[in-house]
Amino acid sequence: MNQDLEKLIELDKIGQEISRLKDEIATLPKKVAEIEAKLNTAKSQVEAAKGAIKNQEANKRKFESDIQDWQQKISKFREQSLSVKTNEQYKALMTEIEFAEKHIGECEEKILVGMESASALNAELQKAESELKAETAEIEREKAHVKSVTAEDEKRLAELNKQRDSIRSGVDSTMLSHFERIATKRKGAIAEAYDEKCGACNVMLRPQKYNELLSGKGLATCDSCGRILYADPNRLANKAPLKSNEKIWYFLPGAEENSGRFALFANSKGSCSVRTYDAVTGRLMEKTVKKKVGFREAFADMFTNGLHLHPEHLDMHQDFDEQLPADVLEEFQLQAHISTVPAAQ
Ligand SMILES: [Zn+2]
Incomplete structure (x- = not known):
């Protein structure tokens, strides 16, 4: 593989790791803020419970002092009743006493109800306080965690930046600027191409582009997503046995018009071959066999300027040892735009 390309692949990996670390560093304080918000909720719950208890206590004191007032009035009425002159005056005082006792009863009832609610309020306070305690401990833990992760991330980030700078300085500047332009727009500026597709966006590549990639010539980019493409020879080698019976036909143009080879x-079975036939006469020209390798790798440079032929509708099951049959030759010449003027034969 092209050395610059290898460096760009490395740069791409580093770039992705850098952005992952930056994202992580940016989200860590958010996590702390979330827990702090929870902590504030717990704090305000504690305050609310304390306030309600205080309120309830103030009410109780007010009712108790009301009772005292009414009791003093009753003693006064009783005293007065000893010195009244008429039955009417006595009756009026008794009515006043009755009225005061009714108020005392009401106050006592309210104090009782208040005592019941006080125990509920205390339970609430206890619950809120233990939540607050747990959350305070959690935020301390989380803050310590965030601090240590951030420090680690920043250390790694500094290392990666250094590594990136040193790799950058060794890459061809045109390739580097192309790479950086894509890297600002895409997550992952480099993609592996396989099965004639861009591995990142899955769009099919033009056959000529794919073949160029396989032959390792120049810098190819995906027409769809713009990523820089590479083909991994190991993947091709590993893949070859899977498609052990694969056959494809290509037209390889010659230097002159109406010339070339099919x-x-x-x-x-783990090896590959190429047979070439003259594009005008259909006669076998050459046969090459290579072992332990697939044809896409072994003959990658032959594909580069070739045209993929499609004889699927013809009977192609026989071996054409010496000569292409007339119907096949005619079809191929049609697809390759080879005109067969008699003089050329
Ligand atoms: Zn793509």
Whole structure:
């Protein structure tokens, strides 16, 4: 593989790790803020419970002092009743006493109800206080965790930045600027191409582009997402046995018009072969066999300027040892735009 490309792949990995670390560093304080918000809720619950208890106590004191007032009035009425002259005056005082006793009863009732609610309020306070305690402990833990993770991330980030700078300085500047332009727009500026597709956006590549990639010539980018593409020879080698019976036909143009070869690339039992036939006469020109390799890798440079032919509708099951049959030759010439003027034969 092209050395610059290898460096760009490394840069891409580093760049992605850098942005992951930056994201992590940015989200850590948010986590602390979330727990702090929870802590504030617990704090205000404690305050509310304390306030309600205080309120309830103040009410109780007010009712108790009311009772005292009414009791003093009753003693006064009783005293007066000893010195009244008429029955009417006595009756009036008794009515006043009755009225006061009714008020005392009401106050006592309210104090009782208040005492019941006080125990509920105390339970609430206790619950809120223990929640607050737990959350205070949690935020301390989380803050310590965030601090240590942030420190680690920042250390790693500094290392990666250094590494990135040193790799950058060794890459061809045109390639580097192209890479950086894509890297600002895409997460992952480099993608592996396989199965004739861009591994990142899955869009099919033009056959010529894919073949260029396989031959390792120049810098290819995906027409759809713009990422820089590479092909991994190991993947191709590993993949070859899977498609052990794959056959494809290509037209390989010659230097002059109406010249060239039709080529049959085939994989078979861990080896591969290419047979070429003259594009005008259909006669076998050459046969090459290579072992322990697939044709896409072994003959990658032959694909570069070739045209993928499609004889699917013809009977292609026989081996064409010496000569392409007339119907096949005619179809290929049609697809490759080879005109067969008699003089050329
Ligand atoms: Zn793509």
